[in-house]
Amino acid sequence: xxxxFLLIATLGLTACGDIANKNPQxxxxxxxxxxxxxxxxxxxxxxxxxxxxxxxxxxxGTIASYSEAPQANGLIAFVIDCA
Numbered sequence: 258x259x260x261x262f263l264l265i266a267t268l269g270l271t272a273c274g275d276i277a278n279k280n281p282q283x284x285x286x287x288x289x290x291x292x293x294x295x296x297x298x299x300x301x302x303x304x305x306x307x308x309x310x311x312x313x314x315x316x317x318g319t320i321a322s323y324s325e326a327p328q329a330n331g332l333i334a335f336v337i338d339c340a
Contacts, residue, residue: 283332288314293337296328307335315339 281301287294293311308323319340325333 286311286314291316291339293339294335296332296334298331299333304333304335308337311337 281298283296283298284302284307285295285297293314295307295311297307304323304325307325308320312318312320315337317340320337321340322338323335325335328334
């Protein structure tokens with residue numbers, strides 16, 4: 258029975274990853290040491306929206322730099338440096 262459970266758990270985790278890629282509202286971020294990193298689905302978010310939303314996580318309320326790069330899974334990775 259254990260191999261069946263492991264297979265089901267693995268399939269479930271794979272499905273969760275696929276769901277995030279298909280969800281237009283998919284967004285995740287991490288704030289650390291004045292930098293915000295994360296990913297978003299471009300079908301539900303724009304670069305401007307990500308910057309506006311993330312600005313509130315900067316202590317100064319200001320973004321010094323913003324960069325992004327498309328990923329193979331269709332999401333966009335971003336990095337924000339707070340001023």
